[in-house]
Amino acid sequence: MIEEDLPARLYLLGLHGVSRVVTHTNRSVMVSIGKRRVLRIHAGYAYASDGVLRAIIRFLDPRLPRAVRRAAERELLAFPVEEYASSGPPRLRQERPRPGDLLLVHRLSQAFDRFNREHFSGQLSPLPIRLSGRMRTRLGELSVDLRTGHPIEIAISRRHIARHRWSEVEQTLLHEMVHQWQAETGLPVDHGPLFREKARQVGVVPGAKRRPEVSGGSGRKSPPSAS
Numbered sequence: 001m002i003e004e005d006l007p008a009r010l011y012l013l014g015l016h017g018v019s020r021v022v023t024h025t026n027r028s029v030m031v032s033i034g035k036r037r038v039l040r041i042h043a044g045y046a047y048a049s050d051g052v053l054r055a056i057i058r059f060l061d062p063r064l065p066r067a068v069r070r071a072a073e074r075e076l077l078a079f080p081v082e083e084y085a086s087s088g089p090p091r092l093r094q095e096r097p098r099p100g101d102l103l104l105v106h107r108l109s110q111a112f113d114r115f116n117r118e119h120f121s122g123q124l125s126p127l128p129i130r131l132s133g134r135m136r137t138r139l140g141e142l143s144v145d146l147r148t149g150h151p152i153e154i155a156i157s158r159r160h161i162a163r164h165r166w167s168e169v170e171q172t173l174l175h176e177m178v179h180q181w182q183a184e185t186g187l188p189v190d191h192g193p194l195f196r197e198k199a200r201q202v203g204v205v206p207g208a209k210r211r212p213e214v215s216g217g218s219g220r221k222s223p224p225s226a227s
Contacts, residue, residue: 003085006046013050015039015057025085030077030146031056044081052079070188077147098131105129108156111170115177119202124180128153129173135159140172142179144189151180175204 007021023043058072135157143152
């Protein structure tokens, strides 16, 4: 099969520093390196040209300048993987609404509008805000469309809202809005120097971590953080 030849092609084109290559059809993450240096890559790239595969290798090389890796990212995301290895119809994993959700989301939306006026001159696009009960290690998260780079939604952890002060929840929201600002201005969505500078400007502690509350049997060791 062509897909089985993908690891060999990548190695021949210069891939190094990975222990093995695993293919998948999950559209949410095209290319990633996890624990033990395992490269996970969408199976559709088996049908890509050598030029696209070289772009993937450049994207994975942390030694290259950021501009080079960003250009490589745009090139690899432009390849239509779904035309060659479809993941099938998208499966929605919506959580069941809970009493009080509408009021909380309304309150978060009001805070979003206020922060947008005060810190971003009202330039950020309105985004849906979702409450997530699945977040175990994060306080908040900005979802971005992989192909266009446009922000999709902001999710806030239910545990965060339940356990911490509302002022801290607002700080998490503002943290994610800085990521939205990065995405909407064409910057990498990361925690690099530009993020830290903007975070300081708007009053967010860039490297803030929140120690979890002690909870019997939770087994949680890592402090959650905003993404």
